[in-house]
Amino acid sequence: MVFMQPQDAIVFLFAFSVRVPRTDVCTVRRRCGKVPGSDRERQNSISLIGMEWHQTMAKYIIKRVAMGIFSIFIVATVTFFVMNLVPGGPFVAEKSISAAAQQALAEKYGLDKPLGVQYVNYMKSLLHGDLGLSLRQRGRTVNEIIASKLPVTLELSLLAMIIALVFGISMGILAAVNKNSWVDHGANFVAISGISIPHFWLGILLILVFSVNLQWLPASGYVPFSEDPLQNLRTLLLPASVLGTGLAATLMRHTRASMIAVLKADYIRTARAKGLLPKAVILKHAFRNALVPVITLTTLLFGELLGGAVLTEQVFTIPGFGKMIVDSVFNRDYAVVQGVVLIVAIGFLMLNLLADVLYVLINPKMRG
DSSP states (O other): OOOOOHHHHHHHHHHHHSOOOOOOHHHHHHHHTOSOOHHHHHHHHHHHHHHHHHHHHHHHHHHHHHHHHHHHHHHHHHHHHHHHTSSSOTTSSOTTSOHHHHHHHHHHTTTTSOHHHHHHHHHHHHHTTOOOBOSSSTTOBHHHHHHHHHHHHHHHHHHHHHHHHHHHHHHHHHHHHTTTSHHHHHHHHHHHHHHHSOHHHHHHHHIIIIIIISOOSOSSOOOOTTTOHHHHHHHHHHHHHHHHHHHHHHHHHHHHHHHHHHHTSHHHHHHHHTTOOHHHIIIIIIHHHHHHHHHHHHHHHHHHHHHHOHHHHHHTTOOOHHHHHHHHHHTTOHHHHHHHHHHHHHHHHHHHHHHHHHHHHHOGGGGO
16 A cells, blocks of 8 residues: 655645646647638638528428428319319309200310319319319410409508508507507507408498598509509508508517517616617517517418408409409309419418528527
8 A cells, every 4th residue: 555645645636636728739730820710710610500501491491392382282182172072063053054055065174074084184284384264254264364363462462561560560569668558558459449340341431531531542443553553552552551450450469479578588688788779679689589470470461361352352342362262152163263272372381481481581599
């Protein structure tokens, strides 16, 4: 057994308790100037992370597109069989047509073939981008009908969404910043009123005020943008305001709730403690992180506008997408109904993909 002197023991313990900094070859070379410095290494690591993120994002988008194609296939299949389960044919309502004429029309449009054969032919046409022929508007394809109606509703929906975003988000931010104040209560009252008021009643009221009494805007009709841009805006302003009122109320409520949750976060208190201006704290730090649920809601609401503006288009006599859907259902125009459902489904899928991409662009924390 080996015994140590007290002073040797102290030296022994000190040697094991003190950590000697490790100096590797790269550190020595960097100090000698033989390898790039830490800034260059940091830039290279950032570049590698960026490349990896872009590859991950590309794989995610490809995966979502593949899932979207499968979803479109399911929607097209279900819509086809549901429309063929409806009692009666598309020409039954036309009592002036004889049975022989109805049979001839069925043969012309391929409705006399077995259901399985009709389905295969329909899917083959979809692969070539052909939605078929209209059963009621003779000589017109579904592609032509949708192409003539969809831009009108898209323009109306875009204007309504701009109105909703401007008023809804601004009121939501003001209500969250001034929580439990008269501003908050007033914004909530306006939001509840916007959600509760029916669109057709608000449309009639706006027509009575701005068209009949003040005569500022036209009561109905539609003028294409290519013919007269100013008159086009005047004809769409009232129906877009009707649609945007309900959307603004919904966006205001969600923006307020999201902003209140974000304003309680620790990094917001840190930003305020650092002496940042309240405007910078709210708009640069809080609002950007509160946008994620708002983006989801915005994309869903815009998708609903494509087929949900039926009453508004009826009140203001706008030849849009919603009115075409109702007319096609009542006229038993199966091909148009199937094409409309397919276009709306594709629109929802594209909007959801856009929302997912915007998540990552707005919130860097979701890039991991």
